[in-house]
Amino acid sequence: MYPARFEYFAPSSVEEALSVLERYGDEAKVLAGGQSLIPLMKLRFASPRALVDLNGIDGLDELYEDNGMLNIGALVRHKACERSDLLRKRYGVLADAAPQISDPIVRNRGTVAGSLAHADPQGDWGSALLAGGGQVQVRGSDGTRTISLDDFFLGPFTTALEPTEIVTWVQVPEPGPRSGGAYFKLERKVGDFATVAVGVHVSFSNGKVERAGIALTGVGPRNLRAESAEQALAGHELDDEAIGEAARLAAQAAEPRDDVRGSAEYKRNVVRVFTERGLRKAAERREKQ
Amino acid sequence: MTETATEQAVYTKQLNVTVNGQARSAAIETRLLLVHFLRETLGLTGTHIGCDTTSCGACTVLVDGTPVKSCTCFAVQTEGSEITTVEGLAPAGGLHPVQEGFHEEHGLQCGFCTPGMMLTATALLAENPNPSETEIRWALSGNICRCTGYQNIVKAVQYAAAKMREGS
Numbered sequence: 001m002y003p004a005r006f007e008y009f010a011p012s013s014v015e016e017a018l019s020v021l022e023r024y025g026d027e028a029k030v031l032a033g034g035q036s037l038i039p040l041m042k043l044r045f046a047s048p049r050a051l052v053d054l055n056g057i058d059g060l061d062e063l064y065e066d067n068g069m070l071n072i073g074a075l076v077r078h079k080a081c082e083r084s085d086l087l088r089k090r091y092g093v094l095a096d097a098a099p100q101i102s103d104p105i106v107r108n109r110g111t112v113a114g115s116l117a118h119a120d121p122q123g124d125w126g127s128a129l130l131a132g133g134g135q136v137q138v139r140g141s142d143g144t145r146t147i148s149l150d151d152f153f154l155g156p157f158t159t160a161l162e163p164t165e166i167v168t169w170v171q172v173p174e175p176g177p178r179s180g181g182a183y184f185k186l187e188r189k190v191g192d193f194a195t196v197a198v199g200v201h202v203s204f205s206n207g208k209v210e211r212a213g214i215a216l217t218g219v220g221p222r223n224l225r226a227e228s229a230e231q232a233l234a235g236h237e238l239d240d241e242a243i244g245e246a247a248r249l250a251a252q253a254a255e256p257r258d259d260v261r262g263s264a265e266y267k268r269n270v271v272r273v274f275t276e277r278g279l280r281k282a283a284e285r286r287e288k289q
Numbered sequence: 290m291t292e293t294a295t296e297q298a299v300y301t302k303q304l305n306v307t308v309n310g311q312a313r314s315a316a317i318e319t320r321l322l323l324v325h326f327l328r329e330t331l332g333l334t335g336t337h338i339g340c341d342t343t344s345c346g347a348c349t350v351l352v353d354g355t356p357v358k359s360c361t362c363f364a365v366q367t368e369g370s371e372i373t374t375v376e377g378l379a380p381a382g383g384l385h386p387v388q389e390g391f392h393e394e395h396g397l398q399c400g401f402c403t404p405g406m407m408l409t410a411t412a413l414l415a416e417n418p419n420p421s422e423t424e425i426r427w428a429l430s431g432n433i434c435r436c437t438g439y440q441n442i443v444k445a446v447q448y449a450a451a452k453m454r455e456g457s
Contacts, residue, residue: 002322
Protein backbone atom coordinates (compact mmCIF):
# COMPACT_ATOMS: atom_id res chain seq x y z
CA MET A 1 0.00 0.00 0.00
CA TYR A 2 1.41 3.31 -1.03
CA PRO A 3 -0.03 5.94 1.30
CA ALA A 4 0.97 6.04 4.94
CA ARG A 5 -1.72 5.01 7.39
CA PHE A 6 -4.31 7.52 8.46
CA GLU A 7 -7.44 7.79 10.53
CA TYR A 8 -10.44 8.42 8.33
CA PHE A 9 -13.26 10.71 9.37
CA ALA A 10 -16.47 11.24 7.42
CA PRO A 11 -18.23 14.06 9.29
CA SER A 12 -21.79 15.04 8.41
CA SER A 13 -21.40 18.72 9.29
CA VAL A 14 -18.77 21.43 8.93
CA GLU A 15 -18.70 21.81 12.73
CA GLU A 16 -17.89 18.15 13.15
CA ALA A 17 -15.15 18.42 10.50
CA LEU A 18 -13.69 21.44 12.28
CA SER A 19 -13.57 19.60 15.59
CA VAL A 20 -11.43 16.88 13.99
CA LEU A 21 -9.13 19.56 12.52
CA GLU A 22 -8.86 21.18 15.96
CA ARG A 23 -7.79 17.86 17.41
CA TYR A 24 -5.17 17.03 14.77
CA GLY A 25 -3.99 20.48 13.69
CA ASP A 26 -1.52 20.33 10.83
CA GLU A 27 -1.48 16.54 10.98
CA ALA A 28 -4.91 16.46 9.36
CA LYS A 29 -5.86 16.99 5.73
CA VAL A 30 -9.24 17.81 4.24
CA LEU A 31 -10.47 15.56 1.43
CA ALA A 32 -12.96 16.79 -1.16
CA GLY A 33 -12.42 15.32 -4.64
CA GLY A 34 -9.02 13.91 -3.77
CA GLN A 35 -7.66 14.27 -7.29
CA SER A 36 -4.61 16.19 -6.08
CA LEU A 37 -4.38 15.02 -2.46
CA ILE A 38 -4.55 11.28 -3.11
CA PRO A 39 -1.71 11.34 -5.69
CA LEU A 40 0.35 13.30 -3.14
CA MET A 41 -0.44 10.74 -0.44
CA LYS A 42 0.45 7.85 -2.74
CA LEU A 43 3.85 9.44 -3.27
CA ARG A 44 4.02 10.19 0.46
CA PHE A 45 4.59 13.84 -0.24
CA ALA A 46 1.66 14.14 2.14
CA SER A 47 1.24 11.72 5.04
CA PRO A 48 -1.57 13.10 7.19
CA ARG A 49 -2.43 11.26 10.40
CA ALA A 50 -6.08 12.10 9.86
CA LEU A 51 -8.14 12.53 6.73
CA VAL A 52 -11.35 14.53 6.98
CA ASP A 53 -13.67 13.62 4.11
CA LEU A 54 -16.18 16.42 3.43
CA ASN A 55 -18.29 14.38 1.01
CA GLY A 56 -20.92 13.48 3.58
CA ILE A 57 -21.74 17.12 4.36
CA ASP A 58 -25.03 18.31 2.86
CA GLY A 59 -25.36 21.58 0.98
CA LEU A 60 -21.75 22.07 -0.04
CA ASP A 61 -22.38 20.87 -3.59
CA GLU A 62 -24.46 23.90 -4.52
CA LEU A 63 -23.66 26.40 -7.25
CA TYR A 64 -25.88 29.50 -7.27
CA GLU A 65 -26.09 33.27 -7.42
CA ASP A 66 -27.27 35.22 -4.42
CA ASN A 67 -26.85 38.77 -3.17
CA GLY A 68 -24.55 39.83 -5.96
CA MET A 69 -22.29 36.80 -5.61
CA LEU A 70 -21.76 33.54 -7.43
CA ASN A 71 -21.34 30.87 -4.75
CA ILE A 72 -19.48 27.64 -5.43
CA GLY A 73 -19.68 25.14 -2.57
CA ALA A 74 -16.66 23.15 -1.41
CA LEU A 75 -18.03 19.99 -3.05
CA VAL A 76 -18.85 21.46 -6.46
CA ARG A 77 -17.01 19.32 -9.02
CA HIS A 78 -15.30 20.59 -12.13
CA LYS A 79 -17.92 18.64 -14.08
CA ALA A 80 -20.77 20.62 -12.51
CA CYS A 81 -19.08 23.85 -13.64
CA GLU A 82 -18.51 22.42 -17.10
CA ARG A 83 -22.25 21.73 -17.39
CA SER A 84 -23.54 24.89 -15.75
CA ASP A 85 -25.71 27.11 -17.96
CA LEU A 86 -25.28 29.89 -15.44
CA LEU A 87 -21.51 29.88 -15.91
CA ARG A 88 -21.81 29.66 -19.69
CA LYS A 89 -24.11 32.66 -19.81
CA ARG A 90 -22.49 34.98 -17.32
CA TYR A 91 -19.04 33.77 -16.33
CA GLY A 92 -17.17 33.07 -19.56
CA VAL A 93 -13.78 32.78 -17.90
CA LEU A 94 -15.03 30.06 -15.53
CA ALA A 95 -17.08 28.26 -18.17
CA ASP A 96 -14.04 28.14 -20.48
CA ALA A 97 -11.68 26.92 -17.78
CA ALA A 98 -13.86 24.07 -16.46
CA PRO A 99 -13.72 21.69 -19.44
CA GLN A 100 -9.98 22.29 -19.87
CA ILE A 101 -9.09 21.02 -16.41
CA SER A 102 -7.40 17.61 -16.42
CA ASP A 103 -9.61 15.00 -18.12
CA PRO A 104 -13.32 14.10 -17.99
CA ILE A 105 -12.94 11.36 -15.38
CA VAL A 106 -10.90 13.51 -13.02
CA ARG A 107 -13.46 16.29 -13.51
CA ASN A 108 -16.15 13.95 -12.19
CA ARG A 109 -14.53 14.10 -8.78
CA GLY A 110 -12.15 17.06 -8.49
CA THR A 111 -13.52 20.23 -6.91
CA VAL A 112 -13.03 23.97 -7.44
CA ALA A 113 -12.39 24.66 -3.75
CA GLY A 114 -9.99 21.73 -3.49
CA SER A 115 -7.97 23.02 -6.43
CA LEU A 116 -7.65 26.41 -4.78
CA ALA A 117 -6.61 24.91 -1.44
CA HIS A 118 -4.03 22.77 -3.25
CA ALA A 119 -2.65 25.98 -4.83
CA ASP A 120 -0.71 24.43 -7.67
CA PRO A 121 0.83 27.34 -9.62
CA GLN A 122 -0.26 25.49 -12.73
CA GLY A 123 -3.84 25.15 -11.52
CA ASP A 124 -6.47 26.62 -13.80
CA TRP A 125 -9.11 27.70 -11.29
CA GLY A 126 -6.74 30.05 -9.52
CA SER A 127 -6.25 32.21 -12.60
CA ALA A 128 -9.83 31.96 -13.85
CA LEU A 129 -11.11 33.08 -10.44
CA LEU A 130 -8.44 35.76 -9.92
CA ALA A 131 -9.48 37.26 -13.25
CA GLY A 132 -13.09 37.26 -12.04
CA GLY A 133 -12.13 38.95 -8.75
CA GLY A 134 -12.86 35.85 -6.66
CA GLN A 135 -12.58 35.19 -2.96
CA VAL A 136 -12.97 32.25 -0.59
CA GLN A 137 -15.11 31.85 2.50
CA VAL A 138 -13.14 30.01 5.11
CA ARG A 139 -14.61 28.37 8.20
CA GLY A 140 -12.69 27.85 11.41
CA SER A 141 -13.89 27.11 14.91
CA ASP A 142 -13.89 30.86 15.60
CA GLY A 143 -16.21 31.62 12.72
CA THR A 144 -16.05 32.56 9.06
CA ARG A 145 -13.59 34.81 7.30
CA THR A 146 -13.37 35.96 3.73
CA ILE A 147 -10.02 35.98 1.92
CA SER A 148 -9.59 37.49 -1.53
CA LEU A 149 -7.71 35.18 -3.85
CA ASP A 150 -5.01 37.83 -4.17
CA ASP A 151 -4.24 37.25 -0.49
CA PHE A 152 -5.04 33.54 -0.49
CA PHE A 153 -2.24 32.29 -2.73
CA LEU A 154 1.10 32.77 -1.02
CA GLY A 155 3.34 30.63 -3.19
CA PRO A 156 3.64 27.17 -4.72
CA PHE A 157 1.20 24.87 -2.87
CA THR A 158 0.95 27.44 -0.08
CA THR A 159 -2.12 29.41 0.95
CA ALA A 160 -3.30 31.65 3.76
CA LEU A 161 -5.49 28.80 5.02
CA GLU A 162 -4.81 27.70 8.61
CA PRO A 163 -4.56 23.95 9.23
CA THR A 164 -7.72 24.18 11.34
CA GLU A 165 -9.74 25.93 8.63
CA ILE A 166 -11.82 24.70 5.69
CA VAL A 167 -12.62 26.50 2.44
CA THR A 168 -16.41 26.18 2.47
CA TRP A 169 -17.36 28.47 -0.42
CA VAL A 170 -15.67 30.06 -3.40
CA GLN A 171 -17.27 33.33 -4.42
CA VAL A 172 -17.14 35.59 -7.45
CA PRO A 173 -18.89 38.95 -7.66
CA GLU A 174 -21.72 38.86 -10.17
CA PRO A 175 -20.52 40.51 -13.36
CA GLY A 176 -22.49 43.53 -14.48
CA PRO A 177 -24.83 43.30 -17.46
CA ARG A 178 -22.05 44.34 -19.83
CA SER A 179 -19.13 42.06 -19.29
CA GLY A 180 -17.32 39.16 -20.85
CA GLY A 181 -14.55 36.74 -20.08
CA ALA A 182 -12.50 33.91 -21.52
CA TYR A 183 -9.83 31.38 -20.59
CA PHE A 184 -7.20 30.22 -23.05
CA LYS A 185 -4.98 27.27 -22.24
CA LEU A 186 -2.12 25.58 -24.03
CA GLU A 187 -1.53 21.98 -23.02
CA ARG A 188 0.51 19.26 -24.65
CA LYS A 189 -2.26 16.72 -24.25
CA VAL A 190 -5.53 16.24 -22.40
CA GLY A 191 -4.84 15.92 -18.69
CA ASP A 192 -1.49 17.68 -18.76
CA PHE A 193 -0.89 20.80 -16.76
CA ALA A 194 -0.95 24.10 -18.61
CA THR A 195 2.16 25.09 -20.49
CA VAL A 196 0.59 28.52 -20.25
CA ALA A 197 -2.95 29.69 -19.67
CA VAL A 198 -4.51 33.11 -19.39
CA GLY A 199 -7.85 34.07 -17.81
CA VAL A 200 -9.52 37.35 -18.70
CA HIS A 201 -12.63 39.02 -17.38
CA VAL A 202 -13.69 42.52 -18.43
CA SER A 203 -16.65 44.61 -17.35
CA PHE A 204 -17.60 47.66 -19.37
CA SER A 205 -19.39 50.87 -18.62
CA ASN A 206 -20.31 53.47 -21.25
CA GLY A 207 -18.33 51.61 -23.85
CA LYS A 208 -15.15 51.71 -21.81
CA VAL A 209 -13.40 49.18 -19.62
CA GLU A 210 -14.57 49.56 -16.05
CA ARG A 211 -12.54 46.70 -14.60
CA ALA A 212 -10.26 44.23 -16.27
CA GLY A 213 -9.03 41.06 -14.60
CA ILE A 214 -6.13 39.24 -16.24
CA ALA A 215 -4.44 36.27 -14.57
CA LEU A 216 -1.72 33.90 -15.71
CA THR A 217 -1.23 30.17 -15.18
CA GLY A 218 2.01 28.22 -15.32
CA VAL A 219 4.30 31.21 -15.55
CA GLY A 220 5.15 31.96 -11.94
CA PRO A 221 5.36 30.56 -8.41
CA ARG A 222 1.58 31.06 -8.07
CA ASN A 223 -1.32 32.13 -10.25
CA LEU A 224 -0.30 35.69 -11.15
CA ARG A 225 -2.42 38.74 -11.76
CA ALA A 226 -1.12 40.96 -14.53
CA GLU A 227 -1.93 44.14 -12.64
CA SER A 228 -0.11 46.58 -14.90
CA ALA A 229 -2.07 45.26 -17.86
CA GLU A 230 -5.33 45.52 -15.91
CA GLN A 231 -4.61 49.09 -14.91
CA ALA A 232 -3.64 50.09 -18.43
CA LEU A 233 -7.08 49.02 -19.65
CA ALA A 234 -9.23 50.62 -16.96
CA GLY A 235 -11.13 53.64 -18.29
CA HIS A 236 -10.13 53.00 -21.90
CA GLU A 237 -11.92 51.67 -24.91
CA LEU A 238 -10.96 48.13 -25.73
CA ASP A 239 -9.53 48.90 -29.16
CA ASP A 240 -6.64 47.23 -30.99
CA GLU A 241 -4.09 49.54 -29.49
CA ALA A 242 -5.27 49.01 -25.91
CA ILE A 243 -5.43 45.25 -26.44
CA GLY A 244 -1.92 45.17 -27.87
CA GLU A 245 -0.52 47.22 -25.01
CA ALA A 246 -2.27 45.14 -22.33
CA ALA A 247 -0.99 41.94 -23.96
CA ARG A 248 2.54 43.33 -23.95
CA LEU A 249 2.28 44.27 -20.27
CA ALA A 250 0.84 40.87 -19.34
CA ALA A 251 3.76 39.16 -21.07
CA GLN A 252 6.09 41.39 -19.09
CA ALA A 253 4.36 40.43 -15.82
CA ALA A 254 4.89 36.71 -16.46
CA GLU A 255 7.73 34.98 -14.63
CA PRO A 256 8.18 31.92 -16.84
CA ARG A 257 10.93 29.35 -16.58
CA ASP A 258 12.43 26.99 -19.11
CA ASP A 259 11.13 23.46 -18.65
CA VAL A 260 10.03 20.43 -20.65
CA ARG A 261 6.90 22.27 -21.76
CA GLY A 262 8.77 25.11 -23.39
CA SER A 263 11.34 27.86 -23.04
CA ALA A 264 10.68 30.94 -20.91
CA GLU A 265 10.75 33.08 -24.02
CA TYR A 266 8.18 30.92 -25.75
CA LYS A 267 5.85 30.93 -22.74
CA ARG A 268 6.09 34.68 -22.41
CA ASN A 269 5.04 35.03 -26.01
CA VAL A 270 2.10 32.68 -25.48
CA VAL A 271 0.99 34.90 -22.58
CA ARG A 272 0.97 37.84 -24.99
CA VAL A 273 -0.99 35.97 -27.63
CA PHE A 274 -3.52 34.53 -25.16
CA THR A 275 -4.07 37.88 -23.44
CA GLU A 276 -4.87 39.39 -26.79
CA ARG A 277 -7.20 36.54 -27.73
CA GLY A 278 -8.80 36.60 -24.30
CA LEU A 279 -9.55 40.31 -24.48
CA ARG A 280 -11.01 39.97 -27.97
CA LYS A 281 -13.17 37.06 -26.89
CA ALA A 282 -14.32 38.99 -23.80
CA ALA A 283 -15.36 41.91 -25.99
CA GLU A 284 -17.17 39.57 -28.40
CA ARG A 285 -19.07 37.93 -25.54
CA ARG A 286 -20.11 41.27 -24.13
CA GLU A 287 -21.69 42.09 -27.50
CA LYS A 288 -23.81 38.97 -27.35
CA GLN A 289 -25.39 39.81 -24.02
CA MET B 290 7.20 -3.12 18.84
CA THR B 291 3.89 -4.78 18.31
CA GLU B 292 0.77 -2.75 17.95
CA THR B 293 -2.20 -3.14 20.15
CA ALA B 294 -5.53 -4.08 18.64
CA THR B 295 -6.83 -0.59 19.42
CA GLU B 296 -3.97 1.03 17.55
CA GLN B 297 -4.72 -1.12 14.53
CA ALA B 298 -8.45 -0.53 14.77
CA VAL B 299 -8.21 3.21 14.16
CA TYR B 300 -6.73 2.50 10.75
CA THR B 301 -9.42 -0.03 9.83
CA LYS B 302 -13.02 0.40 8.67
CA GLN B 303 -15.82 -1.95 7.81
CA LEU B 304 -16.73 -1.17 4.21
CA ASN B 305 -20.17 -1.99 2.83
CA VAL B 306 -20.66 -1.60 -0.90
CA THR B 307 -22.53 -3.20 -3.76
CA VAL B 308 -20.20 -4.45 -6.46
CA ASN B 309 -21.75 -5.59 -9.73
CA GLY B 310 -25.09 -6.00 -7.99
CA GLN B 311 -23.73 -8.03 -5.12
CA ALA B 312 -23.51 -6.74 -1.54
CA ARG B 313 -19.92 -6.92 -0.31
CA SER B 314 -18.55 -6.17 3.12
CA ALA B 315 -14.98 -6.24 4.34
CA ALA B 316 -12.81 -4.86 7.10
CA ILE B 317 -10.19 -2.85 5.26
CA GLU B 318 -7.38 -0.47 6.00
CA THR B 319 -8.46 3.13 5.46
CA ARG B 320 -5.50 3.70 3.14
CA LEU B 321 -6.55 0.91 0.78
CA LEU B 322 -7.16 2.29 -2.70
CA LEU B 323 -10.38 1.32 -4.44
CA VAL B 324 -8.48 -0.43 -7.22
CA HIS B 325 -6.66 -2.64 -4.70
CA PHE B 326 -9.91 -3.37 -2.88
CA LEU B 327 -11.44 -4.56 -6.15
CA ARG B 328 -8.45 -6.51 -7.38
CA GLU B 329 -7.02 -7.91 -4.17
CA THR B 330 -9.77 -8.00 -1.58
CA LEU B 331 -12.50 -9.06 -4.00
CA GLY B 332 -10.33 -10.74 -6.65
CA LEU B 333 -11.90 -8.74 -9.48
CA THR B 334 -8.80 -8.39 -11.61
CA GLY B 335 -10.61 -7.08 -14.68
CA THR B 336 -9.91 -3.59 -13.39
CA HIS B 337 -6.37 -2.85 -14.50
CA ILE B 338 -3.66 -0.74 -12.95
CA GLY B 339 -1.92 1.20 -15.69
CA CYS B 340 -0.06 4.37 -14.87
CA ASP B 341 -1.09 4.52 -11.21
CA THR B 342 -0.86 8.32 -11.46
CA THR B 343 -4.42 9.36 -12.43
CA SER B 344 -3.44 9.73 -16.06
CA CYS B 345 -4.33 6.66 -18.09
CA GLY B 346 -7.83 5.62 -17.06
CA ALA B 347 -7.15 1.86 -17.23
CA CYS B 348 -8.49 1.53 -13.66
CA THR B 349 -11.77 3.34 -14.41
CA VAL B 350 -14.83 1.88 -12.69
CA LEU B 351 -18.32 3.28 -12.22
CA VAL B 352 -19.21 4.53 -8.75
CA ASP B 353 -22.97 5.15 -8.66
CA GLY B 354 -22.84 5.31 -12.46
CA THR B 355 -20.02 7.86 -12.67
CA PRO B 356 -16.59 6.98 -14.07
CA VAL B 357 -13.90 7.22 -11.41
CA LYS B 358 -10.19 6.44 -11.58
CA SER B 359 -10.05 3.78 -8.89
CA CYS B 360 -6.32 4.34 -8.31
CA THR B 361 -7.21 7.81 -7.08
CA CYS B 362 -9.99 7.00 -4.66
CA PHE B 363 -9.78 5.37 -1.25
CA ALA B 364 -12.08 2.38 -0.93
CA VAL B 365 -13.55 3.85 2.29
CA GLN B 366 -14.85 6.78 0.26
CA THR B 367 -17.25 4.48 -1.56
CA GLU B 368 -19.18 3.37 1.55
CA GLY B 369 -22.79 2.64 0.55
CA SER B 370 -22.07 3.04 -3.18
CA GLU B 371 -22.87 0.86 -6.14
CA ILE B 372 -19.74 -0.02 -8.03
CA THR B 373 -19.61 -1.49 -11.51
CA THR B 374 -16.45 -3.11 -12.83
CA VAL B 375 -15.93 -4.72 -16.22
CA GLU B 376 -16.98 -8.05 -14.69
CA GLY B 377 -20.42 -6.54 -14.08
CA LEU B 378 -21.10 -5.36 -17.62
CA ALA B 379 -22.24 -8.55 -19.29
CA PRO B 380 -25.70 -9.96 -18.64
CA ALA B 381 -25.75 -13.71 -17.88
CA GLY B 382 -24.74 -15.69 -20.93
CA GLY B 383 -24.26 -12.70 -23.22
CA LEU B 384 -22.35 -9.53 -23.89
CA HIS B 385 -23.15 -5.94 -23.07
CA PRO B 386 -23.67 -3.92 -26.30
CA VAL B 387 -20.44 -2.04 -25.53
CA GLN B 388 -18.55 -5.33 -25.24
CA GLU B 389 -20.15 -6.55 -28.44
CA GLY B 390 -19.08 -3.30 -30.13
CA PHE B 391 -15.44 -3.76 -29.04
CA HIS B 392 -15.60 -7.34 -30.33
CA GLU B 393 -17.24 -6.55 -33.66
CA GLU B 394 -15.22 -3.43 -34.47
CA HIS B 395 -11.90 -4.79 -33.18
CA GLY B 396 -11.83 -2.06 -30.52
CA LEU B 397 -8.79 -3.51 -28.79
CA GLN B 398 -5.30 -4.64 -29.58
CA CYS B 399 -3.44 -5.51 -26.38
CA GLY B 400 -6.63 -5.07 -24.36
CA PHE B 401 -5.06 -3.41 -21.36
CA CYS B 402 -7.06 -0.18 -21.56
CA THR B 403 -10.25 -1.96 -22.62
CA PRO B 404 -12.03 -2.35 -19.25
CA GLY B 405 -11.64 1.36 -18.53
CA MET B 406 -12.61 2.32 -22.06
CA MET B 407 -15.76 0.19 -21.89
CA LEU B 408 -16.88 1.56 -18.55
CA THR B 409 -16.35 5.17 -19.62
CA ALA B 410 -18.24 4.40 -22.83
CA THR B 411 -21.07 2.77 -20.87
CA ALA B 412 -21.47 5.88 -18.72
CA LEU B 413 -21.42 8.10 -21.81
CA LEU B 414 -24.15 6.08 -23.53
CA ALA B 415 -26.32 6.05 -20.41
CA GLU B 416 -26.32 9.81 -20.57
CA ASN B 417 -26.13 10.44 -24.28
CA PRO B 418 -27.58 7.59 -26.39
CA ASN B 419 -26.57 9.18 -29.67
CA PRO B 420 -23.17 10.82 -29.25
CA SER B 421 -21.30 12.39 -32.15
CA GLU B 422 -17.78 11.22 -32.93
CA THR B 423 -16.46 14.36 -31.24
CA GLU B 424 -18.51 13.68 -28.12
CA ILE B 425 -17.20 10.11 -27.98
CA ARG B 426 -13.59 11.24 -28.35
CA TRP B 427 -14.13 13.95 -25.75
CA ALA B 428 -15.70 11.51 -23.28
CA LEU B 429 -12.84 9.02 -23.76
CA SER B 430 -10.09 11.62 -23.51
CA GLY B 431 -9.22 10.52 -19.96
CA ASN B 432 -8.56 6.96 -21.13
CA ILE B 433 -5.31 6.28 -22.90
CA CYS B 434 -4.77 3.43 -25.37
CA ARG B 435 -1.10 2.57 -25.60
CA CYS B 436 -1.67 0.78 -28.88
CA THR B 437 -3.22 4.01 -30.17
CA GLY B 438 -6.21 2.09 -31.43
CA TYR B 439 -8.58 4.98 -31.08
CA GLN B 440 -10.19 4.70 -34.51
CA ASN B 441 -11.70 1.33 -33.73
CA ILE B 442 -12.50 2.23 -30.14
CA VAL B 443 -14.63 5.08 -31.44
CA LYS B 444 -16.25 2.74 -33.97
CA ALA B 445 -16.94 0.25 -31.19
CA VAL B 446 -18.76 2.90 -29.15
CA GLN B 447 -20.73 3.96 -32.23
CA TYR B 448 -21.68 0.33 -32.79
CA ALA B 449 -22.83 0.03 -29.18
CA ALA B 450 -24.79 3.27 -29.37
CA ALA B 451 -26.65 2.08 -32.47
CA LYS B 452 -27.29 -1.32 -30.93
CA MET B 453 -28.61 0.16 -27.70
CA ARG B 454 -30.89 2.59 -29.51
CA GLU B 455 -32.25 -0.30 -31.56
CA GLY B 456 -32.95 -2.29 -28.43
CA SER B 457 -34.60 0.47 -26.45
